[in-house]
Amino acid sequence: MTDKMSTHQAEEDARNEDIRIYVDGELKPRAQATVSVYDSGFMLGDGVWEGLRLYNGSWAFLDEHMDRLFEAARAIDLDIGMDRDGVIAALRETQRANDMQTDAHARLMVTRGVKMRPFQHPSLSRSGPTMVIIMEHSRPQLPRPIRLATVPHLRGLPMTQDPKLNSHSKLNCILACIAAEKAGADEALMLDVNGFVNTTNACNFFIVRKGEVWTSTGDYCMNGITRQKVIDLCRADGIPVHERNYSLVDTYGAQEAFLTGTFGAQTPVGSIDGRVIGTGEIGPVTERIRALYKGLIERECA
Numbered sequence: 001m002t003d004k005m006s007t008h009q010a011e012e013d014a015r016n017e018d019i020r021i022y023v024d025g026e027l028k029p030r031a032q033a034t035v036s037v038y039d040s041g042f043m044l045g046d047g048v049w050e051g052l053r054l055y056n057g058s059w060a061f062l063d064e065h066m067d068r069l070f071e072a073a074r075a076i077d078l079d080i081g082m083d084r085d086g087v088i089a090a091l092r093e094t095q096r097a098n099d100m101q102t103d104a105h106a107r108l109m110v111t112r113g114v115k116m117r118p119f120q121h122p123s124l125s126r127s128g129p130t131m132v133i134i135m136e137h138s139r140p141q142l143p144r145p146i147r148l149a150t151v152p153h154l155r156g157l158p159m160t161q162d163p164k165l166n167s168h169s170k171l172n173c174i175l176a177c178i179a180a181e182k183a184g185a186d187e188a189l190m191l192d193v194n195g196f197v198n199t200t201n202a203c204n205f206f207i208v209r210k211g212e213v214w215t216s217t218g219d220y221c222m223n224g225i226t227r228q229k230v231i232d233l234c235r236a237d238g239i240p241v242h243e244r245n246y247s248l249v250d251t252y253g254a255q256e257a258f259l260t261g262t263f264g265a266q267t268p269v270g271s272i273d274g275r276v277i278g279t280g281e282i283g284p285v286t287e288r289i290r291a292l293y294k295g296l297i298e299r300e301c302a
C-alpha cells in the first residue's frame with residue numbers, strides 16, 4: 001500500500017517551475033515572487049485566502065468565492081484595496097500570464113500588508129494589503145482512498161478564532177494534521193466542542209449510512225463551497241441528505257465516507273482510526289455524487 005500522501009496531491013507538472021505569480025500587481029517568476037519579512041501574513045498569519053479551480057477557461061463558482069473572500073476580509077477588518085471586479089481582473093491577468101485554460105488551481109491570498117515594526121498591533125500595517133495569487137497546473141492524483149485519524153485538536157467556538165474563517169493562520173489544523181500523520185493517517189478527523197464529528201483539517205467531511213448522506217450541522221467548520229454544492233446536488237437528485245450532529249460510533253459504522261473541497265471535489269475515505277469504512281474503496285453513493293458534481297462543473301464551466 002502506498003504510504004505517505006495528502007489530500008492535495010497532484011500529478012507532477014514541470015510547467016509549474018515556470019509559472020508567473022501575482023504579487024501586488026506584478027507578475028513575477030516563481031523564484032522572484034516574494035513578500036517582505038515584515039508582512040503581516042508571514043509574521044502573524046494575519047490574512048484571508050481562497051482556493052479556486054479553473055475548468056474549461058472558467059473559474060468555478062467564482063461568485064461564491066468572491067462572496068466568501070470579501071465576507072472574511074470584512075470580518076477581520078481588512079480592506080482588500082480593490083473591489084470584486086478588481087480581484088477578478090487580477091485573477092484573470094494571472095491566468096493569462098500563465099496561459100492556463102483548464103485544470104489549474106489558484107491560491108488567492110490577501111494579508112494586512114507590510115508592518116512598520118515587528119509587532120502584533122494591526123495599526124503597524126500601514127502600506128495597504130499584500131495580494132498574492134499562486135496559480136499552478138493541477139490534476140489531483142490520489143493513489144488510494146484517504147486514511148483519517150481522529151485527533152485531540154478540536155474545532156473551536158466562534159468567539160476564539162471562528163473556524164469558518166479561511167484565515168492564513170491554520171495552526172490548529174496543522175497541529176491536527178501532524179497528530180494524524182504521527183498516528184499513520186493522511187489527514188485529521190476533527191471533532192467539535194461537544195464531541196460530534198465535524199470536519200477534517202483541510203476538507204469538509206461526509207458519511208453515508210443506509211443510503212443517507214450525513215454531514216455536520218455546519219457549525220465549527222469552513223463553509224465549504226463544495227460542501228454546499230454536494231448538499232444541493234443531493235437534494236436536487238433525491239438523495240436524502242442531513243446536516244446533523246453525529247458521533248464517531250455513527251461514523252465507524254458508515255458504509256461510505258468522503259471529503260469535499262475545491263481541489264479534490266469528492267475524495268473517498270478508506271479508513272478511520274484503523275477501521276475500514278465499507279469496502280475501503282469508493283462507494284456507490286460517493287460515485288453518484290461525484291458524477292453529479294462533474295456534471296455541475298461541466299454546466300458551470302461550459
Ligand SMILES: Cc1ncc(COP(=O)(O)O)c(C=O)c1O
Pocket residue numbers: 051166173199200201202203204221222223224225226227260261262263
Ligand atoms: C478547513 C477547510 N475545510 C474545508 C475546505 C473546503 O472548502 P471549499 O469546498 O470551499 O474548497 C477548506 C478549503 O479551503 C478548508 O481549508
